[in-house]
Amino acid sequence: MARAQAERVPFECKFRLRRRDGCYFWMIGRGVPLLAADGSVREWVGVSTDIHSYRQAEDRALFLARAGEMLASSLDYDATLAALARLSVPMLGDWCLVDVLDPDGHFARAQVVTEPSTDAALVAEVRGLSPVPRENSIYPPSVALAEGRASLLPEVTDALLRQVAQSARHLSTMRRVGIRSLLTVPLLAHGRTLGALTFIFTRPDRRHDEADLRLAQELAHRAALSVENARLYREAQEAIRLRDEFLSIASHELKTPLTPLSLKLQALARVAQARPDAPLAPLVLSHVDAGLRQVRKLAELMSDLLDVSRIVGGSFQLRREPVDLAAVVRDVATGFASEAALAQTPLHVRAEGAIVGVWDRSRVEQVVANLVDNALKYGAGAPVRVSVAAEGGLARLTVRDEGIGIAPEQLGRIFDRYTRAVSERYYGGLGLGLYITRTIVEIEGGRVRVDSAPGRGATFVVELPLP
Numbered sequence: 001m002a003r004a005q006a007e008r009v010p011f012e013c014k015f016r017l018r019r020r021d022g023c024y025f026w027m028i029g030r031g032v033p034l035l036a037a038d039g040s041v042r043e044w045v046g047v048s049t050d051i052h053s054y055r056q057a058e059d060r061a062l063f064l065a066r067a068g069e070m071l072a073s074s075l076d077y078d079a080t081l082a083a084l085a086r087l088s089v090p091m092l093g094d095w096c097l098v099d100v101l102d103p104d105g106h107f108a109r110a111q112v113v114t115e116p117s118t119d120a121a122l123v124a125e126v127r128g129l130s131p132v133p134r135e136n137s138i139y140p141p142s143v144a145l146a147e148g149r150a151s152l153l154p155e156v157t158d159a160l161l162r163q164v165a166q167s168a169r170h171l172s173t174m175r176r177v178g179i180r181s182l183l184t185v186p187l188l189a190h191g192r193t194l195g196a197l198t199f200i201f202t203r204p205d206r207r208h209d210e211a212d213l214r215l216a217q218e219l220a221h222r223a224a225l226s227v228e229n230a231r232l233y234r235e236a237q238e239a240i241r242l243r244d245e246f247l248s249i250a251s252h253e254l255k256t257p258l259t260p261l262s263l264k265l266q267a268l269a270r271v272a273q274a275r276p277d278a279p280l281a282p283l284v285l286s287h288v289d290a291g292l293r294q295v296r297k298l299a300e301l302m303s304d305l306l307d308v309s310r311i312v313g314g315s316f317q318l319r320r321e322p323v324d325l326a327a328v329v330r331d332v333a334t335g336f337a338s339e340a341a342l343a344q345t346p347l348h349v350r351a352e353g354a355i356v357g358v359w360d361r362s363r364v365e366q367v368v369a370n371l372v373d374n375a376l377k378y379g380a381g382a383p384v385r386v387s388v389a390a391e392g393g394l395a396r397l398t399v400r401d402e403g404i405g406i407a408p409e410q411l412g413r414i415f416d417r418y419t420r421a422v423s424e425r426y427y428g429g430l431g432l433g434l435y436i437t438r439t440i441v442e443i444e445g446g447r448v449r450v451d452s453a454p455g456r457g458a459t460f461v462v463e464l465p466l467p
Helices: 002-007 052-072 077-088 122-129 141-146 159-165 170-179 211-253 258-274 279-312 327-336 337-342 361-378 433-443
Strands: 012-016 023-037 043-052 095-101 108-114 150-154 180-190 192-201 321-324 347-350 358-359 384-391 393-403 447-452 458-465
Touching: 002 023, 002 337, 023 052, 052 077, 052 211, 052 258, 077 108, 077 211, 095 447, 108 122, 122 170, 141 150, 141 180, 141 192, 159 170, 180 393, 192 211, 192 258, 258 279, 279 327, 321 327, 321 361, 327 337, 327 347, 327 361, 327 384, 327 393, 327 433, 337 393, 358 458, 361 384, 361 393, 361 433, 361 458, 433 447
Parallel strands: 347 384
Antiparallel strands: 012 023, 023 043, 095 108, 095 192, 150 180, 180 192, 321 358, 384 393, 393 458, 447 458
C-alpha cells in the first residue's frame, strides 16, 4: 500500500480474515488510484474478493501431488505411511492416526503423528488405543474398519465423546487430546478394507468440512493402493525367501545320495573293464558312462542351487590365490572334449602363455565351465571359440558360439536369477549358470557382458583385474 501510494500505481494483496467462529479465510484486495488534477491521489477505488475456495483447491492439489510422489517412492509402506501422516499435519488435522491390517489379520495402530509440542506420554497413550472393529459401533475409526464408511464430525462436543467412547479410559484420553473436529476415512483396495486414516483438529479456529472429506478420501484411495502394492511385494519377497530356503535344503538332501551312487557306478565300470571279454561288458560300460554323465549333471544342478542359496543368504565367499587363467581355460576345455565330440561341435581354444591373477581357482573354473557349457548347448553344432588375453591391467576371457543367439529383449535380463532366454522344453537347466557367473565375476572385481543377436550366435566377454 505504501509503495502504491508513493508511486500512484494499482496494488494487489492477499490476506486472511477471522470469522466470528474463529476460523480464518483468504481474501484478495485490489485497488487503483484516482488522481487529482495536480497528479496527487484523490481517492482509491478497489474491491475485496473471497478466494478461500481457490486457495484451498490450490493447496490441496499441491498436497495430493506431494503425497503421490511420496507413496510412489517406496515399497516400505511403514515408512511411507509415517511420511504421509507427517505431511497431513496440519493440512488435514493437528493429529493424524493411521490404523492398518497387519499380516496376522488384525488391525493395529501403525502411526500417530501430531504437533512436536504435544505431550509424548499422551501420544503414546493414543497409540495404545488401537480400535477394534465392532458391530453397531459409532466410533468413527471402528466404523471405517468394520463397515468401510467415512465419518465427518465438524463439531465434537463432550456429549458426543461420551457417546462414541469405547471405554472410560478411551473417553479420558479423547478429552485430554481436546478433540474439536474429527474426520475418518477407510483405506479401501479392491473392495477390501486395509485400514483407516483419522484426522483430528484441536484448534478452535479449524473445522473439518465436505472439502476436507473429499481430499481425505482421495488421499486414502492413493494410500490404499500403495499399501496393497507394498503388501503384495512383501508377500512375494517372503515367497521367494521360502522358495530359496526350500531349494537350499532340497539341494543338500538330493546331493547326499549322489556320491555313493557315483561310487557304485565307478565300481561297476571297473568290474566291466576287468572282464573285457564278457559279452555284456561293452553294454555295461556304455550305460555306466551315460549314468555317470547324468550324475555329474545332477551334481552340477545341486551345486548351482547351493550357490544361489549362499548368494541370497550372504554367505557366498571366495578363497583367493594366484591363478593362471590360461591354464584354467585349457583344463576346462580338456574336460569338455568328450562332450564337444558328442555334440559334434568343434571346440577351439587359444590360451598360450600364462595370465596370472589373484582369484578363487574353483570359482574361476566355474565361470569358464558355465560359459563353455552354454556355448556348446546353444551353439547348434557350429564351432565354439574360447580365448584369453591380457590387456590394460585386465585378463579377458572370450567365449563365442555361432548358434541360435539371444533376442534383444532378453539381453538386459540374461544374467538374472532363474532367467532363461530359450524354451526349457528343448534346453535343460534352471537358468542359474549366468546368474552365478555374473555374481562370481563381480565379487572378483570384474565384469561380464554379452553381444548377441538371433541367429548370429553369442559372444560372452569376462574381464578380471590383474595385480
